[in-house]
Amino acid sequence: MAPQNIPETMLAAQIVEFHKPYKLNTIPVPSSLAPHDLLIRTAVASLCHTDFMALEGIMNSPLPTTGSHEGSGTVAAVGSAVKDFAPGDRIMCNLLYSLCGQCVDCKGPENYSQYCTQHGGHLGITRDGNFAEYVRVDARTAVKLPDNLSFETAAPLACAGCTAYRGILQAKAELKPGEWIGIVGSGGGLGHLAVQFAKALGVKTVGIEARDVGIELTKKAGVDAVVDARIGNEKVVEEVKKITGSEGVGATVVLSDAKGAAALSCAITRMHGTVIQIAQPTEFSIPFQELVFRDIRVKGSLICSVQEARDMLELVGKHKISANTNAFTGLKELPKLFELAESGKMKGKGIIIVDLEQIKKEKESGLEMV
Structure with missing residues (x-):
């Protein structure tokens, strides 16, 4: 998607008051990107147990905050310092934003870097997340999808995987x-x-x-x-x-x-x-x-590091691993997803298809998708 086609506003499901359901609001699309930022056109957002914790105020989320730290989508625009991604790339949105690169964990074994305490926040918790038509993520923690990995499979992998x-x-x-x-x-x-x-x-x-x-x-x-x-x-x-x-x-x-x-x-x-x-x-x-x-x-044990996330996606594509998903189409269906999750009857992960056009395009590609 070319940058000039990015709209000025978007729909987003936000925490506006603790102990209350997410509220669907129209808010501005992020218009200014830091040097290492990616603007992602969200394809799929996934529901995690942490989203319930955020609603209860346990995660100290600022209000309002757009929910979901599990998502996948297509790069719409890139920051000035981004070299490894371009508009049109399909990615999994890592929940971590801006690892400091200077602390003991960042400088230690690579698979300790996700424990960085000086990071710039977590999507859907302290920064706006994937329950929106667009989301701003850090290119240094984002991961490209293998060609045979679908948006619907990838989204739950961002945290659960x-x-x-x-x-x-x-x-x-x-x-x-x-x-x-x-x-x-x-x-x-x-x-x-x-x-x-x-x-x-x-x-x-x-x-x-x-x-x-x-x-x-x-x-x-x-x-x-x-x-x-x-x-x-x-x-x-x-x-x-x-x-x-x-x-x-x-x-x-x-x-x-x-x-x-x-x-x-x-x-x-x-x-x-x-x-x-x-x-x-x-x-x-x-x-x-x-x-x-x-x-x-x-x-x-916490989430994996960026390199481990890359390795995970390769393993998923190779062995055709996938989450059992319960899909709802459109952010307006979020209450139904929460209801299913709270019923105890959900098998696997619940996802929201935010952009049906991206899903259709993927299915029309001719590739056999996991």
């Missing part, structure tokens, strides 16, 4: 040959992606789920074995040991914020194994016996 992928990478690094990964919350928006990432990386997976729709989605994702958490913790541990050959899994990724999920994750993990905590409950507890007597190591 990046988070699940890094969690699996962290867990895989702790495994001995032949060991299994456990995924607690395997049938959720992140969980079913984590199962697919683990399979693509050649790791055997045990999914733990407590919902019928979650178990169904876990199986659909290709898990090697699934255990229903509703049978009780002791029986879950017994089942996991039977599946893995008595010791339990080598590492576990926790994607459920249910009470007791962290403790159960430790219990199904072999002695001296590692638990990767990704879910964000207000509080979680682990019996000291797990940490002291069984030497279980618990590590937190």
Whole structure:
């Protein structure tokens, strides 16, 4: 899309008051770009658990703020210092804006850079996000889409995909040959992606789920074995040991914020194994016996770095990984998406198709899209 075709105003779903639904407003399209900025014509915006947290004021979002930190779209204009992107490029909008490049994390291992505390904000949380017809992102954190990756697949990967992928990478690094990964919350928006990432990386997976729709989605994702958490913790541990050959899994990724999920994750993990905590409950507890007597190591994990995001998209395209999406067309349909998400019946991720024309153009390209 040529820069001269950019309108002056756009629709955007914004937080204007905490504890109230997003409000659809007409606001100006960002008109001034910093040197490293991209102006993106949004194709698809995805709903994340964090969007609910932002609505409740937990994320300290300034008011008003346009929601959604998961999005994909087409470059409409570029800042003066941008060299790697041009109008017309298809991208995934990374939620991070402007890494400082100077702190210990930015200068440390590349996969620590996403922990930069001097960054310029997060889309949909402290900066305007993807629930809008246009969004301003940082070219240094944006990632081009492989030719065979659709906007609808890419949008949920901006956070859910990046988070699940890094969690699996962290867990895989702790495994001995032949060991299994456990995924607690395997049938959720992140969980079913984590199962697919683990399979693509050649790791055997045990999914733990407590919902019928979650178990169904876990199986659909290709898990090697699934255990229903509703049978009780002791029986879950017994089942996991039977599946893995008595010791339990080598590492576990926790994607459920249910009470007791962290403790159960430790219990199904072999002695001296590692638990990767990704879910964000207000509080979680682990019996000291797990940490002291069984030497279980618990590590937190956030989104992945920019290079890891590039690697993730390549893996997605190669292995045809995709989020199970529940699509609604148009920002005006956002209340229906929230209603579905709050019902507990949603399978996978909820998305809003912001620009149907981009989706149609993609389908008319003749490429076989993931």
